[in-house]
Amino acid sequence: MNREKPEKPKIKAAADVIRNGGLVAFPTETVYGLGADALNAEAVKRIYVAKKRPLDNPIIIHVATKQETLQLTEIIPSKARKLMSVFWPGPLTLVLKASEKVPKAITGGLDTVAVRMPRHNVALALIKESRVPIAAPSANLSGRPSPTTAEHVKQDLDGRIEMILDGGPTNIGVESTVLDVTVDPPEILRPGGTSYEDLVKVISQVKIHPAVLAEKNVRVAKVPSPGMKHRHYAPRAELVLIEGTVKPTVKNIQQIIDQNVKNGKKVGVLATDETKDMYKADVVKSLGSRADLPSAARNLFRLLREFDEDKVDIIVAEGVPLEGLGLAVMNRLRKASNYRIVKAD
Ligand code: TXA
Ligand code: MG
Numbered sequence: 001m002n003r004e005k006p007e008k009p010k011i012k013a014a015a016d017v018i019r020n021g022g023l024v025a026f027p028t029e030t031v032y033g034l035g036a037d038a039l040n041a042e043a044v045k046r047i048y049v050a051k052k053r054p055l056d057n058p059i060i061i062h063v064a065t066k067q068e069t070l071q072l073t074e075i076i077p078s079k080a081r082k083l084m085s086v087f088w089p090g091p092l093t094l095v096l097k098a099s100e101k102v103p104k105a106i107t108g109g110l111d112t113v114a115v116r117m118p119r120h121n122v123a124l125a126l127i128k129e130s131r132v133p134i135a136a137p138s139a140n141l142s143g144r145p146s147p148t149t150a151e152h153v154k155q156d157l158d159g160r161i162e163m164i165l166d167g168g169p170t171n172i173g174v175e176s177t178v179l180d181v182t183v184d185p186p187e188i189l190r191p192g193g194t195s196y197e198d199l200v201k202v203i204s205q206v207k208i209h210p211a212v213l214a215e216k217n218v219r220v221a222k223v224p225s226p227g228m229k230h231r232h233y234a235p236r237a238e239l240v241l242i243e244g245t246v247k248p249t250v251k252n253i254q255q256i257i258d259q260n261v262k263n264g265k266k267v268g269v270l271a272t273d274e275t276k277d278m279y280k281a282d283v284v285k286s287l288g289s290r291a292d293l294p295s296a297a298r299n300l301f302r303l304l305r306e307f308d309e310d311k312v313d314i315i316v317a318e319g320v321p322l323e324g325l326g327l328a329v330m331n332r333l334r335k336a337s338n339y340r341i342v343k344a345d
Contacts, residue, residue: 003027003167006125010165015129017162018043023050025139025153026126027167028118030091030175030193031146031301032153033062033136034161035126038072041103044135048105050160053142058108060093060176061115062134064127069115072133073099079203080181086202089119091176091193095225106135116176122167138175139164145233145301145336148173152305173298174328178225179206188212189225191328193297212331213322216339233336235304237268237312241337243319244344246290250278252344253316257281260314268312270303272296275318283310287329290320297325300332 001010014024021043024035034051036043038061048055063069066084069076073096076084080094098113107113115133118124127134138146141156150166157164177192177199185205188196191212199206209225242252253269257279260267268283269276276286285303288295307315317333320326334341 001122001165001167003120003122006122006165006167011122011125011129014126014163014165015131018126018130018132018134021046022162023047024126025147025150025157025161025164026123026136027120027150027165027170028062028123028136029120029170030118030172031148031170032139032150033118033123033134034139034153034157035062035134035136037130038062038106038133038135039101039103040132041105044103044105047135047137050157051137051140051142053137056108057137057142058110058114059106059135059137060178061102061106061113062123062127062136063115063117064124066117068133069096071099071101072113072115073097077181077184079184079186082202083179083181083186083199084117087194087198088117089124090117091119091172092116092199093176093178093192095178095180095182095189097182112180112182114178120167122165126165143232143234145235145304146175148298148301152302155305169302171298172294172325173300173302174325174332177328180225183207191331193325193328195324196327197324212327214339215334215341233301233304233332234338235315235336236308237315238340239304239315239317239333239337240340240342241317241319241333242342242344246275248344249318250275252342253318254279256316256342265313266311268307268310268315270307270315270317272318272320281316283307283312287318287320293320293324293326293329296320296329300329304336
């Protein structure tokens with residue numbers, strides 16, 4: 001499928017599936033989504049079944065125009081309008097007060113709704129041709145790393161959904177930033193493709209929910225974003241995350257490798273370009289340069305899936321700086337490690 005100029009007949013066929021209450025996986029600029037007609041509660045319920053997703057985890061609604069947001073929400077605060085004009089289409093999801101029109105099945109019973117306009121011609125063409133907003137979580141089985149290629153979608157959902165639109169590998173590689181704009185200052189509930197630094201350039205104050213940076217499993221009485229409490233992004237192998245400056249990190253990782261090899265384990269290392277030649281291990285993969293955090297974001301989920309194909313028993317991962325897209329990468333790695341984090345310094 002041509003990602004710049006999507007072929008009309010394929011889009012038409014996919015839109016027919018959506019309009020008939022079926023499920024279509026499609027590319028966005030972040031990760032592949034699993035789409036259904038957002039205004040059809042039965043279709044939305046099928047998403048939960050196909051993904052084996054917990055019913056209390058709400059789903060993002062994707063729109064092709066800003067006007068479509070008006071029917072989904074009671075009110076769009078002025079800061080939200082500003083953010084929409086700067087970042088849409090793009091990897092920013094806004095949590096708004098939901099209107100009556102939004103099926104309860106999408107919001108997991110919350111009175112808010114998450115909306116975003118993806119920056120991808122296939123996604124936009126599909127929404128327009130379907131003539132309905134499209135509900136779409138990431139197109140992976142619940143708990144697995146999000147899919148950044150059509151092949152990943154197939155690995156998880158083949159036979160469980162009607163159609164997959166293949167638009168090649170996605171560009172950003174981590175999901176959108178989820179920003180709650182029902183509170184002031186707005187609060188990041190999930191870091192993603194739009195960085196904190198970019199947001200504060202537009203609306204000077206942005207909070208970051210404590211769970212975003214958590215280094216252990218925080219038990220908050222009421223989580224504002226149910227996705228926070230579910231184990232996520234996890235490869236099948238156990239993952240240990242080593243955080244710190246480069247030299248001590250490398251030393252710590254080699255010790256962990258040696259220990260595990262002695263115990264008969266197959267070890268994979270998630271390294272960076274600067275360090276990848278320093279390790280002696282069964283499998284070493286690089287996220288890219290430590291100076292290029294967008295490349296780490298782009299490669300992360302694919303590499304986690306590859307380690308599973310290599311059948312490693314344990315993945316030892318290097319932490320990256322918490323700046324720019326590094327915040328999203330570290331949030332995913334900490335969750336994937338189930339908070340098995342070693343401080344190297
Ligand atoms: O980039 C993305 O956002 C991708 C592509 C397909 O658009 N979608 C995606 O969806 O990552 P999903 O379902 O995997 O993640 C949605 C996140 C979850 O953490 C969910 O809890 C949160 O958004 N969310 C959805 N609706 C919400 C709401 N009303 N309030 C708070 N959090 C919400
Ligand atoms: Mg997901």
